[in-house]
Amino acid sequence: MPPAHPETKIGDQRTYRLRLVGSVDEDFFRTICPAGSAFQQEGELFTLSNIQTDQSGILGLVRGLHNLGCIIIELSII
Amino acid sequence: MESPLLSVKFFHPVLNPRLVQRSGLVERLNSGLESGHWLTLVSAPAGYGKSTLVAGWISQLGFPSAWLTLDEADDDPARFLKYLVAALQQVCGPCGQEFLGLLAAGSLPPHETLVTSLVNDLSNLSQPFALVLDNLQVIQDPWIHEFLSRWVLHRPPNLIMALTTREDPLLPLARLRANNCLTEVRAADLCFSESEAAALLTGMMGLDLAASDVSKLNGRTEGWVAGLQLAGLSLQGRGNPGAFVDSLSGSHRFILGYLTEEVLGCQPASIQDFLLETAILSHLHGDLCDAVTGGDHSAEVLEGLLAANLFIIPLDDEQQWYRYHHLFADLLRAQLQRTRPELVNTLHDRASLWYEEHGFPEEAIDHAVAAKNFERAVPLLENNIWRWINQGSMRRVEGWMKDIPPEWQIKSPRANLGLAWVHLLRGHFSQIDPYLEKVNASLALLDAAAPETLEMRTESMALRSNLRQVQGRLEESIALAEQVLALTHPDNLKLRGFAFLSLGGAFRQQSRFPEAREAYLQAIAVCRASDNLVSEILALSGLTLMCVHHGHLRFAIETASDTVARLESSCQTPPPIIGAIYGAMGLIYYEWNELETARMYLQRGLQTGVYSGHNASIVYSRVAMARLQQGEGDLTGAAENLADAAQQYRRGAPLWTLADLISQQVSLSLAQNRPAAAEAALKESRITAQDEITPQNERILLAHLRLLLYQGRSGQKERLQEGLKLADRLTAAAESGQREGILLQVLVLEAQLRAAAGDLSGGRQTMEQAVTIAQGEGYRRIFLDEGAPVMELLQKVQGEGAAAYARELLGLFRTPSDLPSASQGELLEPLTERESEVLTLLAQGLKYADIAERLVVSVNTVRYHVKGIYGKLGVEKQTQAVEKARMLGLL
Known part of the structure; x- marks a missing residue:
């Protein structure tokens, strides 16, 4: 069976973009996201880009936001 | 064990x-x-x-x-x-x-x-x-x-x-x-480097692998330790390792699943069975594994697994307890589910039984729920629910309740009752009815004549009575409580305690002092006899609060002090619900002008109230603290406490806490010279000055009276006459209800209304009446909080007894807010005309920039004048300056 994604291994750091809907303020994002992450807000829609982390990092971020009631709209590797 | x-x-x-x-x-x-x-x-x-x-x-x-x-x-x-x-x-x-x-x-x-x-x-x-x-x-x-x-x-x-x-x-x-x-x-x-992989495979595991195979294996597993270890286990005793290594490819999960099957396949059948059957356990012990597998030498098997490095981790020095590596356990469980699904529930059942027999009810329920054996889970839950509630494990109990299907939940009236009581105590009133509905549904399925059914039905009634009481549905509450008392045997102290507590609260809100006092005393006695500490404390705090309004301060403090002393000496840490009594005692000490004692009790009440989650006591303690701070001139602190109290009320507190909150909001707003805010607070209460007086609304009507006095003093003379009419009605109601604490508040306001209306003689007489009533129980702050206008009236009080107490009160006017009325001339240095103008505009709530614009000066000039005003008035804040100026008659 070929690797599912030859470019990204489980421990690799990649740059992610995450779009979500939620009532979380930008300061909160800044305390939990890796340095260099960027934020954009349009109403309740947030775009978090340039998130540089590995699988454990992005999984923890997505699950944490989900637990806070945020709705994840999109997650992609840039 | x-x-x-x-x-x-x-x-x-x-x-x-x-x-x-x-x-x-x-x-x-x-x-x-x-x-x-x-x-x-x-x-x-x-x-x-x-x-x-x-x-x-x-x-x-x-x-x-x-x-x-x-x-x-x-x-x-x-x-x-x-x-x-x-x-x-x-x-x-x-x-x-x-x-x-x-x-x-x-x-x-x-x-x-x-x-x-x-x-x-x-x-x-x-x-x-x-x-x-x-x-x-x-x-x-x-x-x-x-x-x-x-x-x-x-x-x-x-x-x-x-x-x-x-x-x-x-x-x-x-x-x-x-x-x-x-x-x-x-x-x-x-990730393991190649040298680390070699150390694991050829060193620790003793495999005879070529360096190229190690390198390839490390590459295939991407240095993933568990994958390497499983591969090593699979390679043990296998010929041609190179071919095996070549066969490995794909994702971690795929490699892991493949290797796990390989590793399991290498084990004797008995070990395979053991691994799969015990995979449902989060902790492994020889006895427990014997119970689950039906074997008799699990302890040795566990030791063997450890020796074989089969992903088992010892958890204690004696090597009695172990666990599987989480990843391995996940795979074993998946394998069990795939290959022997029919066995899963039986295994969980056996584990549940073992845990129950060995005194671990939480794990017993976990496994019973996992086995979907609700016939076991529900009684386990019912028998232990109060223990878990008292331990604060509410989340876990609620989690189990969610896992138990509705048809089984309704078979658990005790569990539902327990959860409903907890929500009542925490002020989550809207969450109670669903539980009560389940209680009723479950009771309908039981033998209606069975003593246990009757008891639970009566407990449900007692709970509803208490709920209606805090919701202000008093007649309903009283009827239910009386039903509970009629249905219960005199020996059933638990239910009678709940009923008397509810009756006390309902009668108190109806201002039926003798009945409320009797009910509260009964509640205290039966709750004490049945070790129902929470209800005893709640009854005592209710009694204490009631006594403040009815003028029985000494009786209240004696009763409360006795209980507090008993609890503090008999319990290492008194339950935090004791804060409900501390807060009520703080109120009484405040009335007596024992400010430091009052502050100490209120602070303790607030601290423990926060811990207990008893919202009612947090609200009334914060309101009392605000009153104390306002009395000391700390209007900012008072405002903060009132904001907190309002927030706490919105989170869920009994209706009866609202009147004092609104009343204090009005008092503070007027002290801040913000009549519009006072009017808004009263409007929100939806109680107008013309409403018929009831025990529930009279403290809000008192706040209306205060506003009318303020408006009358501000030039709206007709408000003074309106106030006097309202004062007459309030006096009559308080006298007929024998609420001396309330009556005193009315009289002190009425005396000021009369004086402000020019009837100095009437004002003096009313004040004499108030002083005469107050001296019996030692009420002081009702006078001191009013400041200079009341001081002037007290100076005129005649009559032997009243005059002596008035003199005592006059000696207590010490704080800036208590300062006697004085004229501009009595200031050491009078305000300049410009300072007076600035002060007037400050009192109207204008900002420095607005004042500068109005007076056509710079903002710095305004600052200069404000500094001068502060210095002459001896204050440090704008609110203090306005308040002091009002008291000095400068505004």
Whole structure:
């Protein structure tokens, strides 16, 4: 069976973009996201880009936001 | 046998001395620590050797360390915190006693309270200590993450912390990184290098592998430790390892599944069965495994598995308790489900029975629920629910209730009743009815004539009576309570206690003092006799509060003091609900003008009220604290307390707490010279000055009276006449209801109304009446809080007894707000004309810039005048200046 994604291994750091809907303020994002992450807000829609982390990092971020009631709209590797 | 809950979770993993040394990583962690990185985060998927790395690192640090292995059941705030403290106690001695006392209250205090309490306890330790939270990814509860976030930001100075997790926790990692506090080890760091893979496969596992095969295997598994270890196990005794290595490809999960089957296939059938059947257990013990598998030598099997390196981890020094590596256990469970699904429930059932027999009801329920054996789960839940509620394990109980299907839930009236009581105590009134509906539905299925059914039906009635009482549906509440009393045997003290408590509250709100007092005293007596401490305290606090309004301060304080002394001497830590009495006692000491004692009781009431989650006492204690602060001239502090009280009320507090809250809001707004805010507060109450007087609305009508007095003094003379009419009605109502505390408030306001209307003689006479009534029970603050106008009237009081008490009161006017009325001429240095203009505009709420514009001067000039005003009035704040000026008659 070929690797599912030859470019990204489980421990690799990649740059992610995450779009979500939620009532979380930008300061909160800044305390939990890796340095260099960027934020954009349009109403309740947030775009978090340039998130540089590995699988454990992005999984923890997505699950944490989900637990806070945020709705994840999109997650992609840039 | 030691409890697996209280011991094995705290054991550091026992390290195999032949493990591959990860000296590079250990050196990195040490270097981080030397650079001040007190937090280490090891974040990587399962099977990368996170726990092993941290255990090895911690063991060579040379100072005490606590280890807490978390599991899914720990994703409950109360349980998590209890284990956290227990882990810390392993190395820090008897810390966290206050913290545990707070948790015992059954309601989670605010994060900062808990963090402060624990940090204070641990801050005095002289040497560094380490805390490891292992398997942190099982914690998903936002409350716990918030707690941990505050904990890591305010940690005790000597704490070193390590977290192992499969995914990053929702902590302020960015801030910790920026502050140079954090060392991170991630999957990429944990991957085995070729030399480490060789050390594992050819060294530790003794395989005869060519370097090229090791390299290939390490490449195929991407250095993933668990994959390498499983591959090594599969290769043991196998010829042509190169071909096997070539056959490995695909994702981790695929390799893992493949290798697990390979490893299992290599085991004797009996071991395969053992591994699969015991995979349902989170902790393994010889006896427990015997019970689950039906075997008789599981202890030896476990030792054999350890010797064979089959992903089993010893959890204690005696090697009685073990667990499978989480990843391996997941795979075994998946395999069990796939190959023998019919066996799963039976295995859980056997585990449940064993746990119940050995005194572990929580695990017994977990397995009964997993087995879908609700016939076992429901009685276990019912029999233990009050214990868990008292321990604060509400989240877990609610979790079980969600897992139990509705058709079984309604077979559990006791569990539903228990949960309903907890919500009542916490002020979650809207959440009670669904539980009561389930109680009723379940009772309908039982034999209606059976004594147990009757008792539960009556308890449900007692609960509804108390609910209606706090909702202000008093007639309904009284009828239900009387029904409970009629239905219960005199020996049933528990239910009679609930009923008397409800009756006391309802009669109090109806201002039926004798009946309320009798009901409360009965409640106190039967609750005390039946060790129902919570209800006893609530009855006593209700009695105390009622006595303030009815003019029985001395009786109230004697009764309350006796009980408080008894509780404080008999309990190591009195239950936090005792705050309800402290708050009520604070009110009385305030009335007596014993301000420091009042403040002490109110502070204790607030502190413990926060811990107990008893919203009613938080509201009335905050309102009383606001009154005290207002009396001392601290209007900002008073406003903050009132805002907190209002917020607490909205979270859920009985209706009867609202009147005092609104009344104090009005009083403060007027002291701030903000009549519009006072009017808004009264409008929100939807009670107008023309409404018929009832015991429920009379304190709000008193606030209307205060507003009318203010408006009358501000030039709206007709308001004074309206006020006098209202005062007449209020006086009549208070006299007929024998509410002397209320009557006094009316009379003191009425006297001022008369004086303001020019009827000085009438004002004096009314004040004499008030003083005569007040002296019996020692009411003082009712006079002192009114400041200079009342002082003037007191100076005119005649009559032997009244005059003496008036003189005593006059001697107590000491604080700035108590200062007697004075004229401009009595200031050491009178205000200039310009300062008077500025002061007037300040009192109207204008900002400096607006005043500057109005007076056509610069903002700096306004500042200069304000400074002059403050100096002449002897104040430091704008609100104080306005208040003082009003009292001096300068506005």
